[in-house]
Amino acid sequence: MSNIYSQLPKYVTNSSEAKKERQPPMSETTKKFVPDFVTGTLEETVKDSAKVYASKLKDKVLLLDNPLKTSNEKKKRKHSKKKVRSMSAKEKRETKIYEIPNECHRYELFIPLNELWLQYIDELYGTSSPAVFAQKLLKADFHGAILTVSRSRCASYIGVTGINIHETENVFKLITKDNVLKVIPKGHSVFTFLLRDHMFTLYGDQFRFRSAARAAKKFKNKPTIDL
Known part of the structure; x- marks a missing residue:
């Protein structure tokens, strides 16, 4: 008969327990x-x-x-492991996937989004000090935050306040209480928001990343860029 198993060690075969076992007749x-x-x-x-x-x-x-x-x-196994193809930037522009219809440019529609963001940012704040929390803001999500343009090279942007409903690499899209969608460039702009009686400042030039990329990025200390 073919030997399909390796032999047992001698200390096992010579043990008293093994000797007591009866070998099945073959x-x-x-x-x-x-x-x-x-x-x-x-x-x-x-x-x-x-x-x-x-x-x-x-x-x-x-x-x-x-x-x-x-x-x-x-081949079937290799084919099943292929990643699902995502839409390119050109396809996203053509399908207008990120464009919000004009009938949805209403401030009250995004108040629940702001309430969710307040819960999220309050948990992120936790028991840390304002100085420590400022470091966490570098990787925070600002969809739903009420932002105010405090400084900008374009004078018409100064004072604009609204809920951030969409953030891209270079702009914040704010919906104001007048139901107007404002697209504010991050470059050469400074934004502020209020939380727990503390005013926090966001320098747009240092936030010119996509929100997903910013969450995984390692930031280095740099001097504040003046406008």
């Missing part, structure tokens, strides 16, 4: 089952099946599970 029919079965299976495709069995299978350790996959199965 008939001649059982001993010949494996070679007869293999050679009988190979006779249809191989002429000298007994010779093949003696050279490749007899007294060899065989792996009886996890058979090799066919080329078709490998």
